[in-house]
Amino acid sequence: MGVKIVIIGGGSSYTPEIIEGFIDRYEEMPVDKVVLVDIPDGLEKLNVITNLSERMIRRSKKSISIEQTMDLEEALQGADFVTTQIRVGGLEARAADERIPLQEGLVGQETNGAGGVFKAFRTIPVLINIADSVSEICPNAWLINFTNPAGIVTEAIIKHSKHKKVIGVCNIPFNMRNGVAEMFNVPVQKVQIEFIGLNHFIFGRKVMVNGEDRTQETIEKMIIHDQNYSPANIVSLGWKPELLRSLGMLPNPYHQYYFQTSDVIKKDLNDLNNQGTRAETVQRVEADLFKRYRDLKLNEKPKELEQRGGAFYSDAACNLIVSIYTNKQDIQTVNTVNHGALSGLDDDAVIEVNAMIDKDGPHPIQIGDIPIQIKGLIQRMKNMEELTIKAACSGNYEDAYLALLMNPLVADETLAKKILDQMIEAHHPYLPQFQKRKV
Template sequence: MTVKLVVVGGGSSYTPEIIEGIIRRHDSFPVTDIVLVDIEAGKEKLEIIGNLAQRMIEKSNKPINLSWTLDRREALKQADFVSTQIRVGGLAARSKDERIPLSHGFIGQETNGAGGIFKAFRTIPVLLDLAKDVHEICPNAWIINFTNPAGIVTEALLKHSPHKKVIGVCNIPYNMRHSTAEILDADPNDVLIEFIGMNHFVFGKKVYVNGIDRTKEVLEKLSGDLDYSPANIVNLGWSKTFIEATGLLPNPYHQYYFQTKEVLEKDVKAFKENGTRAEVVQNLETSLFNIYSNPSLYEKPKELEERGGAFYSDVACSLMDSIYNNKQDVQTVNTINNGAIPDLPEDAVIEVNCMITNNGPKPISVGALPHTVKGHIYQMKAFEELVIRASISGDYNDAYTAMVMNPLLANEKGSKVVLDELLEAHKSYLPQFKSRGN
């Protein structure tokens, strides 16, 4: 029996992690074939990653056939799992997503605010095309989407593509669980956080360690100066008042929404001193690919952990392993609500704990939205729907509405200025937008 994994965006600097994750789980998840796929612009990086991945597999002595190609449709034949980790326009596009909003006094960030909106505008049509190919060529394959903004992209695919076997993953719940374990001096495997909300706007409702509720203890400790963020987000800490009033475990991205002024000041300072985060990552990527090119390297280098999305292989690979083996364990993924949060639409994509089966994720009911954040989550979900609508319609007014309704913009004149500049900056990646407005 064969198990085939296709990694779309195979030339990504993250790929060594997914290779490592497959190798480590091979006894339970016996992948026989891995195909790395990229586009012409990523050919050189794909070659470097392919050779490193081949060395990793050879060292492991696992019977895995590896290949890499620019022919996506050929790669998809007989695939069982399709992992997506693409960045339309590359880091140069990300830099524009960050620079342009910052130049007008708004937060510039790759998955939140104006930057996140435009990343979705560029990405959703591309992944809808991929999903169409998957449905035609390998209709039984699961798409495991790690491409950001993960929740928005996953909802777009589930609602607007013919392929319904789509699951979104993110490393933030993983980071929150591990950070919480560190706070409590516990084994991460013993920690269970009851998540409620959506991707990059999810809260921890309850924290359990070996079934014992330790939520109060975590919240008390969190209101100090603890570092509770991944590598790409500088921690600003949380006030005791905020933690006590909400009674919830925030995720690191909540800083953008509840500490907007402070984050903007920090980002402007960092921008002036070191450039955008994208430019910092470009330098890191150059260094990483130099390391990857070393023919004596046979493992994922420690330096990869400096990337903000590090450790996602433990999320993506654990998910595929559980689907393959029908483990029925609990993992946090982005999937259709189906009543798990009764306040939100049945077909909305949420980030929630699920039982993972060979038929996919089964959301675990988490109850009503906490009254302290209900309004914020309603607004964010409505905003996500506007982004999806604009991504597909290419209508200028739809795009403007998505911008002005985002809490990090929320300015009718400023939203238009930023929208127009970003439309012009990214026009080669936005063929659906024929009109540029008035």
């Protein structure tokens, strides 16, 4: 029996990558129907993506049908898997997430700092509603979320929606494994990394290459050869030897916002003044991508897609879906409920962790205590995530203020209020749960 997959946010520039993933894995998982769902504002892009997807499938000679719709309830009928890749407010909202904090001298980034908090505020209510629809219409379907901030959003859905079969995915662990594989000139399948932490705040505690512990050698390669595994949306500033050796673990690319804050702000302010926000750069990249996508001769995922910072999210999602469908029982890094895997965090907290994936979903691999050098950082970040979820659901001004104040990249009472007021105003159409008022 064929598999039906629903892609919510089907007009995304990333969709050709996930279509390619289903084509490449067709022998393992015979997808017979993919339904692309979007909103009226995304109709033009949805049409382009649907047409390209049809050309890709024709080229592959696989028996996969593609449909597009704006009727979510209709799309969900009989779905086996539902993926979510939405951006509430579009790239214009992302630009505000980046610009407003930067203009106040803080990190301006779409999933970290004030920008990440407000992306969560806009996104969480929408995805809770989507998850409730999944629960009612296709309750046995797995919801695979790669909408950012993926960890916070995944926890919000699990805790506040009716649907519990939810897993979050991210491309950063994938990038890190690939980066290490390149360092040692081995296939990525030969590399395993023990990850500890949260989405966009993970550390690689142990690196295994061909079954051997090569953690210290990896760290030295990063120091001596200045090798890194940053995605396209994060320009690596390199890491000081003292940081890498004292941590004894691999940082992830997003850690630069926390460990190199002043240098990041200086670089991003310079970029802001000379070429605009990262969102504005992405708009230019997307315009070029969709120009390519409209070419009727194009029938495969173009190489240019890798210029998007989230490239390979879809590959991670496809791997996860296939492993559930085939009961593969392999190890993947996902965002899922802790269930005691990581001591020092609540059992119902969502963490980013290696898990065994089978037909019943993810089973987190036990880690134990959080290493002392990162324990306080991870606990603080998780507390901030929980405050963000609370505020997104309550729409309470004081809750939102507290979430910003406790964010390590804000942490200033005056700036927290100033940015809160500016960003509530800037995102007003996408924050119906908030009623702005002065305090």
